[in-house]
Ligand SMILES: *[C@@H]1O[C@H](CO)[C@@H](O)[C@H](O)[C@H]1NC(C)=O
Ligand SMILES: *[C@@H]1O[C@H](CO)[C@@H](O)[C@H](O)[C@H]1NC(C)=O
Ligand SMILES: *[C@@H]1O[C@H](CO)[C@@H](O)[C@H](O)[C@H]1NC(C)=O
Ligand SMILES: *[C@@H]1O[C@H](CO)[C@@H](O)[C@H](O)[C@H]1NC(C)=O
Ligand SMILES: *[C@@H]1O[C@H](CO)[C@@H](O)[C@H](O)[C@H]1NC(C)=O
Ligand SMILES: *[C@@H]1O[C@H](CO)[C@@H](O)[C@H](O)[C@H]1NC(C)=O
Ligand SMILES: *[C@@H]1O[C@H](CO)[C@@H](O)[C@H](O)[C@H]1NC(C)=O
Ligand SMILES: *[C@@H]1O[C@H](CO)[C@@H](O)[C@H](O)[C@H]1NC(C)=O
Ligand SMILES: *[C@@H]1O[C@H](CO)[C@@H](O)[C@H](O)[C@H]1NC(C)=O
Ligand SMILES: *[C@@H]1O[C@H](CO)[C@@H](O)[C@H](O)[C@H]1NC(C)=O
């Protein structure tokens with residue numbers, strides 16, 4: 001079975017740029033061809049672990065925070081709603097869940113969106129591409145870690161931004177409902193024993209999931225264009241000025257980002273020399289390496305290696321119907337432990353926290369939340385940065401090409417070690433942060449550019465140790481990411497100026513985290529989310545004439561208590577299999 005409805009996919013500036021015909025095996029952005037109109041609205045999905053709800057929480061409060069239709073919203077400020085917490089739902093909460101429901105019908109590109117609370121981002125999401133009969137989906141995200149911003153007594157402003165274009169061709173209006181669910185904390189004796197300070201020394205070190213006391217948005221002050229920063233090139237950096245409480249003893253910067261326009265498929269971009277020598281008109285260049293770094297007062301403070309999220313119109317839109325690409329509905333955020341740098345921030349003054357994108361071209365949307373934990377027994381914490389080892393990125397690039405045939409390889413590595421002590425009521429603790437980044441990419445063109453192979457291997461590891469003044473490691477937290485990606489695309493010229501793109505894709509997100517106290521394992525988790533897709537589409541000028549695709553996905557999550565596995569299979573827009581089990585084939 002194949003889809004055979006010709007639908008226009010037109011140039012939509014500034015988000016899309018064309019490739020000349022002969023360079024079209026580049027991953028590009030396409031509009032999903034419409035399904036026959038008789039079909040019912042279809043549910044789209046992106047498997048994730050359902051929020052873990054307290055078993056005793058029979059009654060919870062649900063607040064409808066925002067209902068909004070994103071029609072022709074390009075250039076408009078975010079939709080905003082002020083809401084107060086219902087008195088019947090006082091903090092503390094054991095869980096808070098964000099529920100976003102979206103529906104759309106017509107023709108439309110995928111769009112990027114975000115939700116902020118008082119300028120702090122709580123969700124980065126993108127949309128499915130609609131069909132004439134309609135699509136809908138729901139994102140449920142555990143947002144308990146943002147509890148401190150939700151419990152502000154005067155109420156909070158929730159904003160959602162989604163830049164959409166609606167006209168005669170693009171008719172899809174994204175209708176959204178945002179609600180929040182608050183689950184009461186039934187276990188009230190949790191906080192009773194805090195006075196017993198000595199015994200609690202180790203316990204006071206915040207556990208993996210303990211929400212911060214204060215969250216400061218590191219985002220754009222000009223909310224009329226969204227709270228995110230738009231980073232257009234590698235020399236551009238954006239920052240926010242923030243002042244932190246002087247009794248902060250732990251600081252974690254949570255970074256959100258997404259790549260768009262010329263950098264949407266950054267992992268497949270060739271170097272500029274290839275584009276120039278072949279007289280290509282594309283601006284998708286600057287090679288296939290990207291890295292997002294954070295700065296404090298202009299000083300490098302850590303780095304993240306981005307997981308390549310593929311949006312629903314990307315590469316071959318038939319791949320992402322009805323199961324979207326990994327993370328497309330809930331893009332990952334990344335944590336950087338800035339505790340070793342507290343010396344620079346604890347003086348009661350304003351400081352700049354900023355971002356840049358190594359090798360970035362237009363554009364990347366970045367912002368962050370600074371999560372802060374406060375010493376409740378002391379008004380000031382003193383700190384000192386004692387080790388700052390941040391050698392420059394070591395990168396080797398091999399570029400070999402003859403006309404449109406070529407092989408481009410990048411090997412990059414970085415090792416970072418920051419260490420700082422801080423004196424608080426918990427004693428004199430030293431935080432050691434180690435980061436290791438390993439990046440390997442190969443972009444290959446054969447057959448005069450009509451065959452393109454993209455191979456990406458990113459590895460990214462962070463280890464945080466907290467030691468006391470006797471050098472005993474009180475706690476240790478290790479977090480690893482691995483993101484292998486392979487995209488093979490063949491272009492065959494057809495009759496009448498048509499061409500056929502055949503693509504094979506394999507994409508995986510591996511994440512492993514472990515938390516130890518006094519070298520005893522306290523919690524650990526593994527996530528493995530693997531997607532494979534293959535198919536073809538026939539394209540003429542700007543129209544998808546026909547195509548066929550199949551995909552399969554295995555999502556597995558394992559921690560000390562549970563395993564959650566979900567298998568999905570789809571073909572030509574139909575979900576053939578969706579089964580949930582607890583038979584994980586993962587091991588620590
Ligand atoms: C959203 O719509 C529902 C159903 O009409 C309504 O109950 C709810 O109050 C609305 N929420 C907001 C924030 O307007
Ligand atoms: C939003 O809520 C209203 C009222 O419950 C419902 O009719 C509508 O279908 C919802 N929209 C979405 C996108 O879920
Ligand atoms: C929320 O929005 C209102 C009106 O737009 C504004 O007056 C208020 O300062 C905002 N509150 C916060 C906490 O940003
Ligand atoms: C804020 O952003 C809007 C939209 O991009 C722009 O028109 C306006 O000039 C900006 N304002 C400031 C103060 O930068
Ligand atoms: C980077 O982008 C900024 C903002 O668009 C621009 O002013 C600047 O000239 C650009 N720099 C380079 C090197 O392209
Ligand atoms: C690119 O354009 C230049 C100048 O027009 C021309 O000399 C050269 O042969 C062209 N190269 C290719 C590969 O078409
Ligand atoms: C360390 O912090 C504690 C509690 O804040 C304080 O009482 C003590 O004087 C500090 N020690 C030093 C050497 O500053
Ligand atoms: C490019 O490679 C193909 C084989 O993949 C070969 O047939 C073709 O001649 C090569 N083109 C050039 C200009 O070398
Ligand atoms: C904390 O410990 C470090 C070494 O572990 C030491 O150099 C520093 O002086 C201590 N700070 C305080 C305030 O005692
Ligand atoms: C995709 O995989 C199939 C089966 O392994 C293979 O026959 C085909 O050549 C591959 N296509 C591309 C574009 O690599």
Ligand SMILES: *[C@@H]1O[C@H](CO)[C@@H](O)[C@H](O)[C@H]1NC(C)=O
Nearest residue numbers: 494495496497498540541543
């Ligand atoms: C080629 O395209 C033209 C215009 O789109 C159409 O009229 C013609 O029938 C097509 N020819 C073939 C062989 O498909």
